[in-house]
Each structure stands twice: as C-alpha cells, then as structure tokens.
Amino acid sequence: MSEGIDLRIMGVDNGYEIAGTRQLVIRTTRGNIPMLLHAGAEAQRAALCMSGALGGLDGPAFLYPRLGLELPRRGMTIARLDYRSPNEFDECLLDTMAGLSVLTRIGHQRIATVGHSFGGAVAINAATISPAVTAVVALSSQLAGAHVVNEVAPRPLLLIHGSADTILPHQSSEAIFERALEPKTLKIIPGADHRLTEAADEVFDLTADWLLHRV
Numbered sequence: 001m002s003e004g005i006d007l008r009i010m011g012v013d014n015g016y017e018i019a020g021t022r023q024l025v026i027r028t029t030r031g032n033i034p035m036l037l038h039a040g041a042e043a044q045r046a047a048l049c050m051s052g053a054l055g056g057l058d059g060p061a062f063l064y065p066r067l068g069l070e071l072p073r074r075g076m077t078i079a080r081l082d083y084r085s086p087n088e089f090d091e092c093l094l095d096t097m098a099g100l101s102v103l104t105r106i107g108h109q110r111i112a113t114v115g116h117s118f119g120g121a122v123a124i125n126a127a128t129i130s131p132a133v134t135a136v137v138a139l140s141s142q143l144a145g146a147h148v149v150n151e152v153a154p155r156p157l158l159l160i161h162g163s164a165d166t167i168l169p170h171q172s173s174e175a176i177f178e179r180a181l182e183p184k185t186l187k188i189i190p191g192a193d194h195r196l197t198e199a200a201d202e203v204f205d206l207t208a209d210w211l212l213h214r215v
Helices: 060-074 089-105 118-129 171-179 197-214
Strands: 009-018 021-028 031-038 045-050 077-081 110-116 133-139 157-162 184-189
Touching: 009 089, 021 089, 031 060, 031 089, 045 060, 045 089, 045 118, 060 077, 060 110, 060 197, 077 089, 089 110, 089 118, 110 118, 110 197, 118 133, 133 197, 157 171, 157 197, 171 184, 184 197
Parallel strands: 045 077, 045 110, 110 133, 133 157, 157 184
Antiparallel strands: 009 021, 021 031, 031 077
C-alpha cells in the first residue's frame, strides 16, 4: 500500500435484512463501502469475500452467496464486500482493511480473506497487514500485487485456478504458489475458465471445507 494513503471509519449503517442477510454501509473518510453480512452463530470465525477488478458482491460462479447461505449454519459468518473504486489496488485494499476492522469490532477474532482474480492479490496483501487474518483463499488470482505472498505464512493459503482460464492463465497461481511458504495448497481444475463456471460445485465444496477446517 502506498505511503500516505489513509482511511478512517466514521460509522456503520444498517440497511435491510432478508433471510439472515444484513446490508451494511461502512461510512469512511474516503466514501461509503457496501457490505452484506451473513451472520453465523459463532461470533469468532468469519470470511471476508472480495470480487475482481469490476467489483460486485457475488464472486466467481455465484460462490459468495452460496457460502453466505451455507456456512452460517455451520458456525461461520460470511461478509461480502464491494469496492468504492474497483480496479484501484490501494483503494480496494483500504476497503478490505475497513471490512476486517468492522468484523473484528463485532467480535470476530479469526477471519479468512477470500478474493477472486484482482481480489486474490487484495486478499493476500490484507493478510500480511491485519493480525486478524488467519487464512487466505485466492481464486483465479492475478500475479500483480501478490508478490508479498511469502509473508502470509504461517497462515494457510489456498489457491484455486482453472486450466482453461484465458484471462489470467493458471501459471499465475502456480507462480504465487512457488513464492508462497508452507502451509499452502494449489488446486488446478481441468477445463475451468476464469470464473470457474464449469466447476461451480467443486469450487464451492473445496472453499467451504477449507474455510471450516482452517479458520
């Protein structure tokens, strides 16, 4: 993160709540950050999910809403964060740090960062800054910005990439894996594209199981 960039949280506003999903708006000195919260019964464990360079709340293959539906029933909170300024790395990293701060303020002591594509590098960077982060998942991650991945250890890292990704080839995650220290896991899914659409169920199962056993 560039020196001199600062963001302060001014407050958190509650919006609608539907079927256990609560809309939050994190008000900051640099603008508002939208977030959806699926609260689990155990306040200590959570995962903060970030999308790619275009922003959004759903992640690849509708993964984040599926995690939000399933994992709170198994004792983990899922938070889905959108960016104020998509594709601006420092700003998106600030947004992620704000999301982590909100989760820690409401009692979550162990948090995973989960990011897709551009968001994979954001998730990796956030883990090197916040002591609240205990695990990282990077899906179809870009290599740019992920150079600090060796600082994630000893927190576990999961990398998932499709072999048919024509936007960011799977060699990107392979290079991140080579630079990372243990514990680390790399899963290349045959035939899956950048959004992992062809392997939606497999990606969900891999991610959900990994989060539940490592956060």
